[in-house]
Amino acid sequence: EVQLVESGGGLVQPGRSLKLSCAASGFTFSSFPMAWVRQAPKKGLEWVASISSGGGGTYYPDSVKGRFTISRDNAKSTLYLQMDSLRSEDTASYYCARSIYYYSSYLDYWGQGVMVTVSS
Amino acid sequence: DIQMTQSPSLLSASVGDRVTLNCKASQNIYKNLAWYQQKLGEAPKLLIYNANSLQTGIPSRFSGSGSGTDFTLTISSLQPEDVATYFCQQYYSGSTFGAGTKLELK
Numbered sequence: 566e567v568q569l570v571e572s573g574g575g576l577v578q579p580g581r582s583l584k585l586s587c588a589a590s591g592f593t594f595s596s597f598p599m600a601w602v603r604q605a606p607k608k609g610l611e612w613v614a615s616i617s618s619g620g621g622g623t624y625y626p627d628s629v630k631g632r633f634t635i636s637r638d639n640a641k642s643t644l645y646l647q648m649d650s651l652r653s654e655d656t657a658s659y660y661c662a663r664s665i666y667y668y669s670s671y672l673d674y675w676g677q678g679v680m681v682t683v684s685s
Numbered sequence: 686d687i688q689m690t691q692s693p694s695l696l697s698a699s700v701g702d703r704v705t706l707n708c709k710a711s712q713n714i715y716k717n718l719a720w721y722q723q724k725l726g727e728a729p730k731l732l733i734y735n736a737n738s739l740q741t742g743i744p745s746r747f748s749g750s751g752s753g754t755d756f757t758l759t760i761s762s763l764q765p766e767d768v769a770t771y772f773c774q775q776y777y778s779g780s781t782f783g784a785g786t787k788l789e790l791k
Contacts, residue, residue, distance in 0.1 A: 610721075610729065610772055610782040626779070660728055669776040671719035673740065675728040 567591040567674045569661050574679035577651055587644040587661030587676055595619070595639035598667040601646045603657035604678075613659075614646060617667045624668045629655075651683045687711050687775050691783035697791040704760040706786045708773035713753050717777035720749055720758045723785075724769045732771075733758065765790065 573585040585601070601614045614635035615624040623635050634647040644661050658680050662672035688711040698704050708718065716736035721729040731740045733749035736756060746761040760767055768790055773783040 609784045610774070612780040612782075624779075665734075666776075669717070669779055671731060671734045671774065671776055672729075673731050673734075675730070677728050 567663065569663065569674060569676035571659065571661055571676045571679040574659065574681045576682045576684065578685050579652060579683055581651055582647070582649045583651060583681060584648070585646040585659055585661075585679060585681070587646075589642045589644065589661075589663075592663070594637075594642035598664040598670065599635075599637060599644045600662050600664045600670075600672060601633075601635060601644075602660045602662055602672070602675075603655075603681075604660070605654075605657040608657075611657075615664060615668050615670075616644070622667055648681070651681075653683050655681065656683045657681060687714060687778055687781055689773055689775055689781050689783035691771075691773055691786050693786060694784065695787050695789070697789050698763050699791045700763055700765060702763045704763050704767075704788065706758040706771050706788070708751075708756045708758070708783055710754045710756075710775055710777075714775045714777035716752045717775055718749075718751070718756050719774045719776065720747075721772045721774065722767075722769045723772065729772065763788075763790075 568590045570588045577583045616635045632650045636645045658678040660678045661676045663674040664670040690709045692707045718736045720733040723729045737749045770785045770787045772785045
């Protein structure tokens with residue numbers, strides 16, 4: 566059974582940093598691209614980062630480019646999202662998800678999500 | 686960026702009804718469209734990919750159709766457990782999601 570379990574969320578002040586983790590199991594992690602998607606309270610979904618299966622390729626939308634960094638450790642089957650210079654508009658639930666293709670893809674499995682609140 | 690517009694934003698229907706949800710892309714996305722179901726407090730779940738392919742384990746009462754700019758998700762006979770918000774997503778160029786259709790029981 567595919568499982569994705571996020572951790573690392575919490576309350577952080579504007580301008581500070583936070584690193585999310587996503588532990589994967591039940592599939593060959595190193596064979597799949599992965600993604601982070603966020604959902605602000607009572608809002609829709611926004612794709613925030615993608616990474617290729619080997620980790621050599623990454624993609625970010627303009628809203629987070631230069632502030633967020635996606636990475637992975639295939640030996641540990643773990644996905645990461647480093648979030649720097651956080652803003653109030655980054656407040657959201659963050660989901661890690663398995664991607665079929667790198668960058669433009671549907672997402673076939675999602676974690677339960679972790680809440681990030683950016684507030685002073 | 687490709688914009689995705691879903692309609693209606695809220696839909697009330699009765700158990701057993703045939704329900705149709707709509708999703709329109711701002712440009713041609715061919716069949717690069719997925720549908721997700723999100724129940725309250727849960728993560729999204731993939732229902733349909735490539736516009737009309739049913740994800741493994743999803744009940745056959747769910748179906749998708751369309752290509753180009755206009756797409757539909759149909760539930761052939763609404764069940765109580767189908768109460769949720771449904772999102773469409775284009776993955777032809779990058780990825781963008783629609784704002785969602787909230788489906789409730791009448």
